Amino acid sequence: xxxxxxxxxxxxxxxxxxxxxxxxxxxxxxxxxxxxxxxxxxxxxxxxxxxxxxxxxxxxxxxxxxxxxxxxxxxxxxxxxxxxxxxxxxxxxxxxxxxxxxxxxxxxxxxxxxxxxxxxxxxxxxxxxxxxxxxxxx
Numbered sequence: 001x002x003x004x005x006x007x008x009x010x011x012x013x014x015x016x017x018x019x020x021x022x023x024x025x026x027x028x029x030x031x032x033x034x035x036x037x038x039x040x041x042x043x044x045x046x047x048x049x050x051x052x053x054x055x056x057x058x059x060x061x062x063x064x065x066x067x068x069x070x071x072x073x074x075x076x077x078x079x080x081x082x083x084x085x086x087x088x089x090x091x092x093x094x095x096x097x098x099x100x101x102x103x104x105x106x107x108x109x110x111x112x113x114x115x116x117x118x119x120x121x122x123x124x125x126x127x128x129x130x131x132x133x134x135x136x137x138x
Contacts, residue, residue, distance in 0.1 A: 077114060080111065080114045083106065084104065084111065084115055084118060084124070084135075085118075085137065087103040088100075088135055088136060092136070094134040096131070096132070096135075097111060097115070100115070100135065115135055118135075119135065122138065123138060124137060124138060125137075
């Protein structure tokens with residue numbers, strides 16, 4: 001076998017290899033686009049539907065409230081105000097919102113509106129801005 005024949009065989013195998021790689025890259029790109037658009041792979045008739053890769057189980061995200069926190073509804077807003085006043089009276093040096101949440105056992109997001117209302121009505125004294133806001137008993 002001469003070198004021209006060997007070169008031709010090498011070139012033929014490289015061309016075949018490049019064609020196969022090109023086909024695989026195209027298939028992969030099409031699959032990625034289908035997955036991104038929600039098309040996913042086609043199922044055979046009668047096959048059970050499958051969750052997309054990386055999907056969370058149906059129970060994920062259905063957790064209860066955080067430990068130690070309680071949702072404050074409009075029905076017990078008076079109770080929240082009482083808890084805020086009790087916490088501030090037992091801490092006359094004042095409390096920031098995150099400290100108030102820790103002392104009362106309620107989530108700070110449920111304390112913000114009642115504390116703001118109480119400061120506006122004069123039930124408590126407020127000093128500072130944003131995270132540095134400290135509430136004091138009157």
